[in-house]
Amino acid sequence: MRAKYVMSEVFLGLWRNISMTVAMIITMAVSLTMLGAGLLLYNQVDVIEEYYQTNLEVVVYMQRDVTEEVSEKIGEELRASPYVKQAQYESQEEAYERFQETFAETKDLVDSVDPEVLPSAWRVEMHDINDADQLIADFAEREGVYQVTNQRDILQEVFDILGGAQRLTLVVALVQGVAALMLVANTIQVAAYSRRREVAIMKLVGAPNWFVQAPFVLEAVFAGVIGSIFAFATLIAAKFLVIDGQFSNLFSLMPPITMQSILILLPILTGISAVISAITAWITLRFNIKV
Template sequence: MRAKYVMSEVFLGLWRNISMTVAMIITMAVSLTMLGAGLLLYNQVDVIEEYYQTNLEVVIYLDRDVTEEVTAQIESDLKSNQYVAQVEYESQDKAWERFQETFKESEELVATVNPEVLPAAFRVKMKDINDADALIGEFVDREGVYQATNQKDILQQVFDILGGAQRLTLIVALVQGVAALMLVANTIQVAAYSRRREVAIMKLVGAPNWFVQAPFVMEAVFAGVIGALFAFGTLIAAKVFVIDGQFSDLFNLMPPVEWNSVLLLLPILAGISAVISAVTAWITLRFNIKV
């Protein structure tokens, strides 16, 4: 009977303050969407770094007029080097094929490049990519070597940009979260004030504080969970229509965003919204409303 009464009061309270309830749900949905995107990006950055850390190479480009003897000696020294896991020789023809495959969407760029300007190279898999600088130091000044590059250095800027986006998303989510909490607190105050006579009567007949406060707390929790569902739906739509849809070619350059990571956000967002809404409502009632 008590549970039935509490639930009826919850839905009645939500309907009485429908405009503020909708505003609270929308604000919560926006903040949770940003939080979910931030968590997803945070996890994806780690996945991307791990993926590229295991696939990064040191590329040692050779002079175009390098002799076969010098090439063979460099290859032998690379294979016997303590830092090297695997060595692959890439001729000019293979370099041209790789270039065409990499830039197949930019036909004009491919047309402007002469295959003969692409040097042969050794693509070196490292046992530990962090030892790349040591290997480069040993070979960069060798006869027949034109240039040695560490792909990690090239991609570090990308990692820095992703890390910045990661932090920015979480900061925006935090700001939105504060706004959502303030709106929750304000909504609970208005709801309690609009039902002050009912509350006073309940107190007079001896109703315990938890029973008086329960409908207000449940209202906040209900609105928070609904906001979490909307946020989760937005993230699902982003996965289907953006990541796997319109911009799929762009995201194909990176490890895919797994569905498990997206689906895991539902209990996380719902749990966070429920707990924060409940705590905010209880604190508001405890310290601001005399019930």
């Protein structure tokens, strides 16, 4: 009977303040969407770094006029190095084919490059990419070597940009979260004030505090949970319509965002919204409903 009464009061309270309820749900949905996007980006940066840590190479570019004997000698020394897992030779023709594949969408750039301009190279897979600096020091000054590059250094700027976007998204989510909490507190205050006579009567007949506060807390929790569901639906829509649709070409350069990583956000967002909404409502009521 008590449970039935509490639930009826919850839905009645939500309907009485429908405009505030809708505003609270929308604000929660926006803040949780930003939080979910931040968590996705945070996880994706780690996935990308792990992906490239296992696929990054050290590239030993040879001079264009290097002889075959010198190039083979460099290859033998690379294979003999304790830092090297595998060394594969790439001729000028193969380098040009790779260049064409990489910049296939910019035909003018491909047409402007002469195949003979691109140097041959040894592509080196390391046991540990952290040893790349030592390998570079060993081979940078060798005869016939034009340049030795570590792909991780080239991609470090990309990782820095992703890290900055990661932090920015979390900061925006935090600001949105504060706004959502303030709206939750304001909505609960309005609801408590509009039902102040009912609350006073319940207190006079000896109703315990938890029984009086339960409908208000559940209202906030309900709005938070609905907001988290909208946020989750927004993230799924963004994956299929934006990420997989507009940015699908990027997946040749980095691993895609998996559906599993988004699905796991539903319980996380729901739990966060429910707990924070309940705590905010309970603290607000402590100042509005006296024992």
